[in-house]
Structures are given as structure tokens and as C-alpha cells.
Amino acid sequence: MRPYDLMLLLRTDVEDHKAFLDDVQALVNTLGGEVAKVDVWGKRRLAYPVEKEQEGFYAIFNMKLDPAQVVELDRVLKLRPQVLRHMVIRLDE
Numbered sequence: 001m002r003p004y005d006l007m008l009l010l011r012t013d014v015e016d017h018k019a020f021l022d023d024v025q026a027l028v029n030t031l032g033g034e035v036a037k038v039d040v041w042g043k044r045r046l047a048y049p050v051e052k053e054q055e056g057f058y059a060i061f062n063m064k065l066d067p068a069q070v071v072e073l074d075r076v077l078k079l080r081p082q083v084l085r086h087m088v089i090r091l092d093e
Helices: 017-031 065-077
Strands: 002-010 036-050 053-065 083-090
Touching: 002 017, 002 065, 017 036, 017 053, 017 065, 053 065, 053 083, 065 083
Parallel strands: none
Antiparallel strands: 002 053, 002 083, 036 053
């Protein structure tokens, strides 16, 4: 397992951001990973519109995950309509 950071940019009209972040954490655990820390930045103004949204809700997950499961995590997050953007970054060990 390797260390990764997952940055999520969510829509601001999501009713319960905490519940959605818990779902993402459960997804990482289901894929065999473990979340070390969740850093919630909250609602921020975007530099440019993303899907006609001017603001977004930011959260960063510090996690460990098998490299083969990163593709599946990416696929599942792309299917979620609440996610405007996401990015997985491999950290140095």
C-alpha cells in the first residue's frame, strides 16, 4: 500500500457534506485502504466556474491504498454527481 492524497471538490448544494465524506471514507475502506486523516477546508470561491458553479466544498483525504485500487476509486468518483472535480496524488514514502 502506498500513501496518497485525495482532493475532492463537491457541489455546495449537497445537503450533508459530512455524510458524503463518510461515504467516501467507507469506499476507501471497502477497496482495502485506510484513511489516516480528513482535512475539511469547507466552502470556497472558485477561481473560475466549474460546471457553472462559482463555489465549491473542498476536502482532502490522506490515505493509504493499493495502487491497483486507485483506478477503481477514480471510476467510482467520476460517477458521483456531487463531485465537481477530484484528484489523487501519490505521496513520497
